[in-house]
Amino acid sequence: MRVVFTVQAEQDLEEIGDYIAADNPARAVSFVREIREHCVKIANSPLAYVARPELGDGIRTCAHGRYVIVFQPSSEEVLIVRILHGARDISVL
Numbered sequence: 036m037r038v039v040f041t042v043q044a045e046q047d048l049e050e051i052g053d054y055i056a057a058d059n060p061a062r063a064v065s066f067v068r069e070i071r072e073h074c075v076k077i078a079n080s081p082l083a084y085v086a087r088p089e090l091g092d093g094i095r096t097c098a099h100g101r102y103v104i105v106f107q108p109s110s111e112e113v114l115i116v117r118i119l120h121g122a123r124d125i126s127v128l
Contacts, residue, residue: 036078037112047118051102073099074106074115081108090126 040048048067056063077084077097084095090105094116097104103125105117119125 036081036108038074038078038115039112040074040115041117044115044118051118051120070099070102070104070118073097074104074113077104077106078108078113081106081113096125 048070051070052063052067054063055066081095084097084106087094087096087105090096091107093107093109095106095108097106098121099118101121103117103119103121104115105119105125107114107116117125
């Protein structure tokens with residue numbers, strides 16, 4: 036199944052990378068790569084993850100360390116909607 040990132044999710048990844056890079060540039064690159072790889076794993080069985088109807092129709096979430104990957108699966112792809120720090124209020128997407 037194909038993984039597609041929204042513009043906002045791509046921006047989230049860039050911000051996460053920038054934040055980590057302030058202290059450790061090499062870790063920033065590897066961490067963003069790990070998140071992307073996790074998104075590919077999600078696509079293998081997207082319905083196995085927690086449904087979050089309060090966030091929108093078909094929305095599901097998955098934790099990656101302290102971050103929450105917010106996604107919406109369909110029959111052809113997994114749309115990565117946002118990637119947010121778990122301390123943030125994710126109800127306001």
